[in-house]
Structure formats: C-alpha cells, structure tokens
Amino acid sequence: MAKYIGKRILMFIPMALLMSFLIFGGMELTPGDFVSNMISPDMAANMTPDELNVLREAYGLNDPFLIRYVKWLGQIFQGNWGYSLSSGVPVKDIILQRLPVTLELALTGLVISAILGSVLGIVSALKRGSLLDHTLTLAGVIGMSIPQFFFGMVAILLFALNWKIFPVGGRTTPDMVHWWEHLRYLVLPALVLGVTQTASVMRYSRASMMDSMHKDFVKAARSKGLPEWRVNLVHGFRVSMTPVVVLLALRLPMLVSSSVVIENVFQWPGIGVTFKEAVSAGNYPLVMMIALIIVIMVLIISLVLDILTRVLDPRVRLE
Amino acid sequence: MKKRILSLLMASIMVLGLAACGGKEEPAPEATPDTSQEQGGQETEAPAEQPAAAEGEKILYSNTGPVEFFEVPWWNLGQYVHSKLLFETLIGIDNDMNPTTETGMAESYELSEDGLQLTITLRDGLKWHDGQDVTLDDVVWSIEQVMTPGAGMANNTLKQTCEGIEGTQDYLDGKTEQPAGIELVDDKTIVLKFATVQPSVMLAMSLFPILPKHCLEGVDMTQIQQDPFWQSPVGSGPFKLEEVKIGEYATFAPFEDYWDGVADFKILLNASSAESDDKLVTNVKAGLIDYAYTKMYSDVQALRDVEGVTIDTVPVNYTRWFMVNQYPKAAGETNPLSDKRVRQAIAYAIDKATICEQIFEGAAMPGTGTLTPTGSNWKVEGLEEYAYNPDKAKELLAEAGWDSSRELKLAYYYTDQQTVDLMAIVQQQLAQVGIKVNPYLLEGDVPGQLNTAPTADGLAGVQWDLAYGALSALSPLDYYSRFAEGSSGTWHGPYDETLGAMVNEMLSTADVEKQMATYAKIEEYYADEIPYIALYYQPVWVVTSEKVAGNVSKWGNPQFYMQWDIQNWTLK
Numbered sequence: 105m106a107k108y109i110g111k112r113i114l115m116f117i118p119m120a121l122l123m124s125f126l127i128f129g130g131m132e133l134t135p136g137d138f139v140s141n142m143i144s145p146d147m148a149a150n151m152t153p154d155e156l157n158v159l160r161e162a163y164g165l166n167d168p169f170l171i172r173y174v175k176w177l178g179q180i181f182q183g184n185w186g187y188s189l190s191s192g193v194p195v196k197d198i199i200l201q202r203l204p205v206t207l208e209l210a211l212t213g214l215v216i217s218a219i220l221g222s223v224l225g226i227v228s229a230l231k232r233g234s235l236l237d238h239t240l241t242l243a244g245v246i247g248m249s250i251p252q253f254f255f256g257m258v259a260i261l262l263f264a265l266n267w268k269i270f271p272v273g274g275r276t277t278p279d280m281v282h283w284w285e286h287l288r289y290l291v292l293p294a295l296v297l298g299v300t301q302t303a304s305v306m307r308y309s310r311a312s313m314m315d316s317m318h319k320d321f322v323k324a325a326r327s328k329g330l331p332e333w334r335v336n337l338v339h340g341f342r343v344s345m346t347p348v349v350v351l352l353a354l355r356l357p358m359l360v361s362s363s364v365v366i367e368n369v370f371q372w373p374g375i376g377v378t379f380k381e382a383v384s385a386g387n388y389p390l391v392m393m394i395a396l397i398i399v400i401m402v403l404i405i406s407l408v409l410d411i412l413t414r415v416l417d418p419r420v421r422l423e
Numbered sequence: 424m425k426k427r428i429l430s431l432l433m434a435s436i437m438v439l440g441l442a443a444c445g446g447k448e449e450p451a452p453e454a455t456p457d458t459s460q461e462q463g464g465q466e467t468e469a470p471a472e473q474p475a476a477a478e479g480e481k482i483l484y485s486n487t488g489p490v491e492f493f494e495v496p497w498w499n500l501g502q503y504v505h506s507k508l509l510f511e512t513l514i515g516i517d518n519d520m521n522p523t524t525e526t527g528m529a530e531s532y533e534l535s536e537d538g539l540q541l542t543i544t545l546r547d548g549l550k551w552h553d554g555q556d557v558t559l560d561d562v563v564w565s566i567e568q569v570m571t572p573g574a575g576m577a578n579n580t581l582k583q584t585c586e587g588i589e590g591t592q593d594y595l596d597g598k599t600e601q602p603a604g605i606e607l608v609d610d611k612t613i614v615l616k617f618a619t620v621q622p623s624v625m626l627a628m629s630l631f632p633i634l635p636k637h638c639l640e641g642v643d644m645t646q647i648q649q650d651p652f653w654q655s656p657v658g659s660g661p662f663k664l665e666e667v668k669i670g671e672y673a674t675f676a677p678f679e680d681y682w683d684g685v686a687d688f689k690i691l692l693n694a695s696s697a698e699s700d701d702k703l704v705t706n707v708k709a710g711l712i713d714y715a716y717t718k719m720y721s722d723v724q725a726l727r728d729v730e731g732v733t734i735d736t737v738p739v740n741y742t743r744w745f746m747v748n749q750y751p752k753a754a755g756e757t758n759p760l761s762d763k764r765v766r767q768a769i770a771y772a773i774d775k776a777t778i779c780e781q782i783f784e785g786a787a788m789p790g791t792g793t794l795t796p797t798g799s800n801w802k803v804e805g806l807e808e809y810a811y812n813p814d815k816a817k818e819l820l821a822e823a824g825w826d827s828s829r830e831l832k833l834a835y836y837y838t839d840q841q842t843v844d845l846m847a848i849v850q851q852q853l854a855q856v857g858i859k860v861n862p863y864l865l866e867g868d869v870p871g872q873l874n875t876a877p878t879a880d881g882l883a884g885v886q887w888d889l890a891y892g893a894l895s896a897l898s899p900l901d902y903y904s905r906f907a908e909g910s911s912g913t914w915h916g917p918y919d920e921t922l923g924a925m926v927n928e929m930l931s932t933a934d935v936e937k938q939m940a941t942y943a944k945i946e947e948y949y950a951d952e953i954p955y956i957a958l959y960y961q962p963v964w965v966v967t968s969e970k971v972a973g974n975v976s977k978w979g980n981p982q983f984y985m986q987w988d989i990q991n992w993t994l995k
Binding site for chain 2: 136143191264265272273373
C-alpha cells in the first residue's frame with residue numbers, strides 16, 4: 105500500500121502543474137485585467153491611457169502570458185505564494201486566515217448532511233414503498249431543486265429577522281471572549297449548507313442500502329437467524345456506506361468551493377467569498393493559489409478515499 | 424486511472440464553477456458633491472435589536488468596513504465611512520461643499536484675489552492617532568505624493584490642482600527638492616503658489632485628507648494601496664482604529680486628542696463595499712446599521728416602512744446619461760449621430776419623466792438639455808428640456824434623413840435589474856420613433872471599451888454608438904471640464920471649438936461670478952448641441968436608525984467629506 109500511496113503522490117505534481125496552467129490560461133482568456141477591474145469606468149474616464157499603463161507596469165501586467173506564468177510558477181517553487189494585487193497582503197496569510205473559516209463551515213455542513221442523509225436514506229430504503237418512503241423521496245427531490253441562496257434567504261427571514269433566534273450573518277463580533285461564542289453564528293449557515301446537501305446523500309444512501317439488502321451476505325446473515333436490526337445495521341449498512349463515503353469525501357472540496365453562495369448570503373468571511381472577489385478583481389496570484397489548493401485537496405481526498413474504500417470493503421484491492 | 428480522470432475532471436469543474444461565480448460587480452460609481460441640499464425625511468418608529476455592547480458602552484453601527492484593506496482616501500474623497508472617521512482634510516468643508524474653518528486642519532486660509540496663491544495656517548495641537556504631531560511636513564509630503572506621475576490612487580481634480588503648483592515639473596525632474604511654489608512661512612503656515620489659476624483649488628484642498636509622512640515615507644505611489652499601512656491605518660480624524668478583522672468588522676474608538684470634541688461612543692463598521700452594499704437592507708432590519716447611505720432606490724423601497732428607520736434624500740451632482748459616439752467606425756462613413764438633430768431626436772424620444780416616475784417613484788429627476796441636475800444653483804433655467812415628444816423626434820429624424828434600418832449599439836455596464844429594465848424601456852421607446860437599438864453589457868476591460876481615443880485618421884476608438892453611464896462631478900465646473908481640448912470628453916466626438924473655448928474661459932478664473940456667467944453660456948450652447956444626453960439626475964439617500972435620528976439637521980453629500988460632526992453626535 106505504501107508503494108501505491110507514493111506513486112499517487114508523485115502523480116500529484118504533473119496533475120497540479122497541468123491544472124495551474126489551465127487556470128492561469130482561463131484567467132488570461134477572461135476579458136479585462138486587475139487594473140481595469142480596480143478602476144471604475146467613471147473614474148477611468150478621467151485617466152489617460154499612459155496613466156493606466158503606468159499602473160499595469162507597476163503590477164507586472166504588461167508581460168506576456170507565458171512569462172507571467174513562468175514567473176509565478178518560479179515563485180511557487182521557491183515557496184513564495186506571492187501577494188494579493190489588491191491589498192498587498194501575502195497570499196499565504198489570506199489563505200491561512202480564510203480557509204479554516206470555510207472548512208469550519210463546510211465540515212459542519214458535511215456532518216449535518218452525512219448524518220441526516222444517511223439516516224433518512226436508510227429509513228427510506230428499509231420502508232421502501234411506504235408513505236414515509238414516498239414522502240422522503242419527494243422531500244429529496246424538492247431539496248435538490250431549491251437553490252441554496254433561496255434557502256439561505258428564507259432562513260434569515262425566519263430565524264434571524266422574524267424570530268430573532270440567530271444572527272443574520274457574520275462570524276465574530278468584538279465583544280466575543282470565548283471561541284464557542286461564535287457557534288451561534290455558525291448554526292444557520294451550516295444548517296442551510298447541510299440541509300441543502302442532505303437530499304442527494306439521502307437518495308444515494310437509499311439506493312445503496314437497497315442494493316446491499318439484496319446481496320448474498322445479507323441473505324446469509326438473515327438465514328443464520330440474526331435479528332433484523334443486526335442484519336440491517338451491521339451487515340447491510342456497513343457495505344452500503346462505501347459509495348456514500350466516497351460521495352461525502354468528494355463533496356468536501358466541493359463544499360469549500362460551493363460555499364461561496366452560503367458565505368455571501370450569510371456574510372461568512374471564508375475562502376469562497378475571497379475567491380469570488382479575487383476572480384472579479386483579476387487578482388491572479390490569489391486566484392491561482394486558492395484554485396491550486398482546491399485541486400490538491402481533491403487529489404488528496406481521492407487518495408484517502410481509495411484507502412477508506414479498502415478499509416470499508418475488504419474485497420477491494422489497491423493497485 | 425478512471426478515478427484519477429474523474430478527480431481531475433471534478434477539480435476542473437469545481438474551479439471553473441467557482442470562477443464563474445466571480446462575476447462582475449457593479450462598478451462603483453464615482454462620488455459626487457452637491458451644491459444645494461434639501462432633505463425629505465420619511466420617518467417611522469423603533470428599530471430591531473442590536474448585538475449586545477459592553478455595559479454602559481454606546482456603539483454606532485455602520486457599513487463600509489474594510490473587505491480587504493482601508494482604501495487610500497485620496498481616490499474617493501470621503502466615500503467610505505472609515506475614511507471620514509480616520510482622516511481629516513487640509514481645509515474644512517461644510518455641507519454645501521464650501522470651504523470652512525469649522526472642520527479640517529486649517530485654522531485659517533486665504534486665497535489671493537487672482538486665485539494664484541493660497542495661504543493656509545494649521546491649528547495648534549493637531550495630533551496623529553499614534554501620538555505624533557501633525558506638521559507641515561505631512562502636508563508637503565501629501566501634496567508631493569499626489570502630484571507624482573502614476574499616482575493612480577489620487578482623484579483627478581486633486582491631482583491636477585497639486586500639479587498646478589509652481590515648479591512641479593522641476594521637482595518631478597529631480598531639479599529641486601521641493602516644488603518652488605510651496606513655501607513654508609513658519610511651522611504652522613504654508614503658502615501654495617500656482618502657475619495658473621486652478622478653478623477647483625478650494626474644493627480640492629477642502630477634500631484633501633492629509634496622510635502621516637512618518638508612516639508612509641518611501642512608499643511607491645503606484646502601489647500605495649498595497650502598503651501594510653492600509654491594513655491598520657493611522658490618521659488624525661475624530662476616531663481612531665481600535666480593532667480590525669479584515670473582511671469582518673472594524674471598531675473605532677474616540678480619539679482623545681481630537682481638537683473638536685471627543686465622542687462618548689464607539690463605532691463598529693461591518694465589512695462591505697461603499698455604495699453597492701447588498702446586505703444593507705438585511706443589516707438595517709437586523710439593527711446592524713445606524714448610519715449608511717445608498718444610491719439604490721430599491722434599498723429605499725425595502726426600508727421605508729421599517730420601524731425606526733429614517734431615510735433622507737440628499738441631492739448630489741450625479742447624472743445618468745447616454746454618451747454618444749459621433750466618430751465614424753469605417754473610412755468614408757459619416758456617423759449620423761454627429762448630426763445634432765439625431766441626438767435631439769433621441770432626447771425627445773425617451774420619456775424621461777415616466778421613467779423617473781416608474782423606476783424611482785419620482786425620487787429622481789428627469790434629464791433635461793443640460794448635464795447639471797435640476798435644483799442646482801448653477802443650472803440655467805428656461806433652456807430646452809427635451810420633454811417627451813415622439814412626433815418632434817420623428818420630425819427631426821426625417822429632416823436628418825435617418826435610415827431606420829440602421830441599428831445602434833447601446834452599451835451599458837451596470838448589472839442591476841434597474842438598469843436592465845431601463846435598457847428595455849429605452850429600446851422600446853426609441854423603436855417607436857424608428858430608431859433600432861441593441862443594448863449589450865460591457866464586460867472585461869470596461870474603462871478601455873468606454874474611453875478609447877479615436878484613431879489618427881478620425882475613426883472611432885470605441886465600438887458602441889450610445890453608452891449608458893454615470894457622470895458624477897466634484898463640482899458643477901466638472902460637468903463641462905471634460906469638453907476642454909484634449910480631455911477624454913473629446914474621445915467620442917470631434918473637439919467643439921466653441922464649447923472648448925467657453926470651458927477654457929470658465930476654468931481660467933477663480934472668480935465664482937465670472938465662472939457662473941460663462942457656465943450659463945455653456946449650458947445654453949450645450950442644450951442645443953447635446954453632445955451627451957442627460958437621462959436623469961439621481962440623489963443619494965442617507966439611512967439612519969432612531970439612535971441618531973434628529974441629531975443631524977442637514978446632511979452633506981455622504982459620498983464626500985462633509986461637516987457631519989460625528990464626534991459630537993448624541994446617541995440614544
């Protein structure tokens with residue numbers, strides 16, 4: 105297994121390089137650059153092309169695409185992640201500050217969706233064809249159809265503005281003394297993120313559970329006279345979780361990237377909003393590093409998944 | 424292998440998806456002053472509850488806290504609440520945009536009769552928030568930085584005024600250590616001598632925040648915004664920065680050494696952009712904003728019935744208009760928009776009054792033949808107003824030989840629904856008189872697409888025929904200064920010698936009466952030529968909670984430094 109892991113890690117390098125080139129190229133194809141985004145059209149009306157050019161030169165935007173890419177890559181290999189073009193703050197500092205904030209939200213959302221989704225999915229599978237099953241299936245379809253921002257706005261309206269149970273948004277306030285005080289700010293966005301992800305997990309686990317309930321080993325367990333709950337939970341549930349775990353694990357980096365909507369609705373100061381702003385501003389050093397980190401997260405998680413799959417299902421062999 | 428491909432594919436989709444989410448923000452329109460104020464407050468009752476403050480501590484909540492950094496205040500001159508809290512202007516400014524000694528660093532000032540010499544004396548005891556004295560060194564350093572070439576973070580009027588100081592070029596060429604036109608009389612008095620009359624000198628110096636030399640000396644002006652100073656700036660204004668979490672909030676404590684009173688409350692700014700705070704309505708309703716301003720009428724509609732919230736209308740120099748490209752796009756062509764009858768027809772064909780009524784419920788004023796907002800004491804009354812008259816439009820088009828099969832490209836860059844609706848209405852109304860227009864959203868390098876000089880052989884530098892945009896003027900003079908020879912106003916149409924000569928005449932004197940007399944001639948001429956077409960004049964709205972309602976009798980233009988006297992507010 106060690107050899108397999110080593111090989112996979114080595115594969116990360118060309119993959120990450122390819123992805124970085126594609127992302128840099130994608131940024132290049134986007135119309136406009138940092139300077140044209142930094143200066144409002146009204147303001148630019150009073151600036152001469154020479155003045156704009158001086159700014160472009162200062163930000164190193166006049167170099168050809170490949171030169172800029174190679175320069176950026178060279179810095180990365182030297183351990184220098186660069187500086188945000190807009191604030192001058194080291195990219196490393198921004199990511200170290202914002203990524204944990206998003207991970208906190210994404211992981212909480214993931215746990216909520218994992219628990220709710222798998223429990224409801226299994227219940228639905230075990231009660232197949234019942235009113236409960238139909239109701240949960242319908243709820244699942246509705247849940248997948250409603251956009252996150254809508255869910256978020258309704259949640260703010262009900263829980264924050266009308267009932268005043270939770271704050272409308274944000275993450276911290278100056279008067280906080282203990283770290284747990286900010287948990288009340290986490291509840292609403294995490295619930296919305298989790299609940300909106302529950303439907304697909306539920307449908308996945310329902311299908312998986314139904315599939316595993318027809319396997320021979322489940323029939324064998326049942327024929328041994330084991331209690332039904334044991335057949336379901338120990339034999340059926342364990343195997344049915346393999347594809348669900350794959351889904352959940354691959355969803356984590358997706359949650360990081362897709363949290364931009366929730367972060368925006370709930371004023372959550374995470375990496376999603378930062379990335380969105382960086383893309384809007386043409387702030388390529390920041391865009392590149394955030395994107396690269398997401399790519400690396402996907403690659404690492406896919407490796408961890410392979411190992412987890414092996415642990416959950418002894419029939420799987422790693423090659 | 425399949426899994427690897429799947430992983431890569433997923434990573435690509437994710438990154439691209441996220442990138443797609445980073446769409447264009449609505450460009451923040453430039454700030455604008457006003458010359459005549461009238462406030463129409465709509466008052467209701469008590470607001471929502473606010474987060475708990477420490478016992479006995481009063482906190483004023485507002486927005487425009489730093490999202491990534493505190494903005495250099497030389498660009499948008501007081502647009503952000505934090506700029507006004509932290510930094511003080513060289514000369515004070517009142518709520519009608521006139522210079523005053525009731526605010527600002529200057530204890531006195533005097534502009535010579537010929538407008539070429541400005542003498543300023545600083546107050547005693549001015550301090551920076553870090554305890555150091557504010558000195559004339561800071562003033563001279565600030566002026567020198569603003570005049571530095573490539574100082575992209577300085578407002579154009581401010582920059583031009585500073586560049587007008589005698590000896591600027593020798594200083595920039597390294598021949599002198601300081602511009603010859605800057606003279607220090609003693610440790611409190613400075614004399615600025617100008618090579619030519621600077622028509623906006625008093626306005627520029629009244630909106631000029633002085634920065635601490637000891638904190639910023641040596642910084643590259645092209646990248647001043649990226650200096651670490653702007654993560655936690657030091658100023659000399661009535662409030663000092665207490666705590667900041669970039670992207671979350673910033674708190675400000677009263678500055679105990681401020682010369683004009685010390686507040687008995689703190690201020691907390693939620694992180695948000697200045698004018699397009701999409702969380703304004705939610706945060707006001709949640710009691711997280713006690714003071715803010717907005718240019719979005721949809722915010723006013725959403726907040727006007729909220730208990731305890733007061734909304735004041737503040738007229739400003741802000742005009743939404745159609746820029747008109749008069750240059751041909753191909754050799755040998757004549758652009759029909761170079762015929763003033765076609766431009767006049769467009770102005771007559773758009774029902775500006777109904778648009779203002781439908782979209783702004785009457786809160787904005789319909790455009791007339793001139794750029795100056797209705798209500799301004801600089802506006803010349805009695806000129807052609809181009810009220811809706813489709814028959815007249817058809818008549819003018821027939822006279823001009825308009826080809827109704829021609830399609831005009833109408834560019835716009837605001838992404839809000841209001842703009843989209845407006846484009847659809849204009850398209851329909853122009854179609855009714857036989858003018859086809861194709862509205863399209865400018866994306867990417869918007870400044871470049873809006874403002875590109877014509878080619879050497881006189882072809883248009885821009886692709887559009889009409890462009891919907893905003894014209895915000897620091898002063899009424901600014902409205903027409905763009906028609907001076909060589910300015911960007913001549914990039915969309917040939918230089919108009921008559922108009923240019925009048926503008927130059929107006930800008931060559933500091934005498935306000937003379938300026939106004941020439942201004943009247945310019946407006947009369949402009950109303951007939953209408954090189955650009957005014958659609959409507961828009962105010963801004965100040966939103967306050969009951970905590971501050973009643974404390975301020977008259978708002979200045981909230982997008983600029985003003986005499987808001989915030990340190991002396993009494994919070995309920």
